[in-house]
Amino acid sequence: MRIVVALGGNALLKRGEPLTAQAQRENIKIAAQALAKIAINNELIITHGNGPQVGLLALQGNAYKPDELYPLDVLGAETEGMIGYMIEQEMGNLVPEERPLATLLTMIEVDPKDPAFNNPTKFIGPVYEETEANKLAQDNNWTIKPDGKKWRRVVASPLPKRIFEIRPIRWLLEKNTIVIASGGGGIPTMYDADHSLKGVEAVIDKDLSSELLARELGADLYIMATDVPAVYLDWATPQQRGIKSINPADLANYDFATGSMGPKVNAARQFAEKTGKVAAIGSLEELESIVKGTAGTRVSKLVGPMERY
Numbered sequence: 001m002r003i004v005v006a007l008g009g010n011a012l013l014k015r016g017e018p019l020t021a022q023a024q025r026e027n028i029k030i031a032a033q034a035l036a037k038i039a040i041n042n043e044l045i046i047t048h049g050n051g052p053q054v055g056l057l058a059l060q061g062n063a064y065k066p067d068e069l070y071p072l073d074v075l076g077a078e079t080e081g082m083i084g085y086m087i088e089q090e091m092g093n094l095v096p097e098e099r100p101l102a103t104l105l106t107m108i109e110v111d112p113k114d115p116a117f118n119n120p121t122k123f124i125g126p127v128y129e130e131t132e133a134n135k136l137a138q139d140n141n142w143t144i145k146p147d148g149k150k151w152r153r154v155v156a157s158p159l160p161k162r163i164f165e166i167r168p169i170r171w172l173l174e175k176n177t178i179v180i181a182s183g184g185g186g187i188p189t190m191y192d193a194d195h196s197l198k199g200v201e202a203v204i205d206k207d208l209s210s211e212l213l214a215r216e217l218g219a220d221l222y223i224m225a226t227d228v229p230a231v232y233l234d235w236a237t238p239q240q241r242g243i244k245s246i247n248p249a250d251l252a253n254y255d256f257a258t259g260s261m262g263p264k265v266n267a268a269r270q271f272a273e274k275t276g277k278v279a280a281i282g283s284l285e286e287l288e289s290i291v292k293g294t295a296g297t298r299v300s301k302l303v304g305p306m307e308r309y
Helices: 021-039 051-064 072-092 130-140 166-174 206-216 261-275 284-292
Strands: 002-007 043-048 101-104 107-109 122-128 143-147 150-155 178-181 187-191 197-199 221-226 231-233 241-246 278-283 297-299
Touching: 002 021, 002 206, 002 284, 021 043, 021 072, 021 284, 043 072, 043 166, 043 206, 051 072, 051 122, 072 101, 072 178, 072 187, 072 197, 101 166, 122 130, 122 143, 130 143, 130 150, 166 178, 166 206, 206 221, 206 261, 221 261, 221 284, 231 261, 261 278, 261 297, 278 284
Parallel strands: 002 043, 002 221, 043 178, 101 178, 107 187, 221 278, 241 297
Antiparallel strands: 122 150, 143 150, 187 197, 231 241, 278 297
């Protein structure tokens, strides 16, 4: 079975943890243990988030020369290499030596007219208290928005249109390679008026770019691994209840937070609707059970009325 797993930010850095290489490696070790179990008898493509990491690199650059900041597309490429390296190494410690692994820098085309450029929504970097966030926004010309009880920087998150490296990803899979690709949503690129390719100051949503990757690769299962066991209705209220299975048409009747579960639900709906296959959302710790269909929220056109936990 060909499986695409999109690792949520919790797989790399939990909220409140220091933005250190050691903290990220410890979390990636945990993720690798779950991924290695499903890699045994399956083709595996791994994607991941990069919000905290790309935000940290931007802060580091700002400390150097604020007027010579590296753009977000370059920072995105840097995080793809950094995180991919750690995943490769930790997975390599667990899978058979003859099973190859490869991280591929992945450029993804976006539309320069995408309305997302006028309404930044993608969180990057660390969280701040409101007073500190307002000062940083003023000093650095940031857009900030509340993220739970804290505040974070937000940037544009245009929709992914095309994956430039889709052919070499297919070639690697033909050789039974575990592929790490489209990290952080991929490197946002666009064509200018002269049809020259250039980078974009944006961060593409990881779940939506991973959905496009899963669809174009003909994946049998698309999993978004996060820090909750399932998709919940009425989240964080006494009435909250988890969804075990649901079809994409019914799922469209419910609203979910734009900054958290919303993109995952939209990606799951899109994959299930366009491919007729299964998308799933659940916790990283239950990854093996999600593959077996006994955990997480499964979205498929083949299921009946919504089933709850």
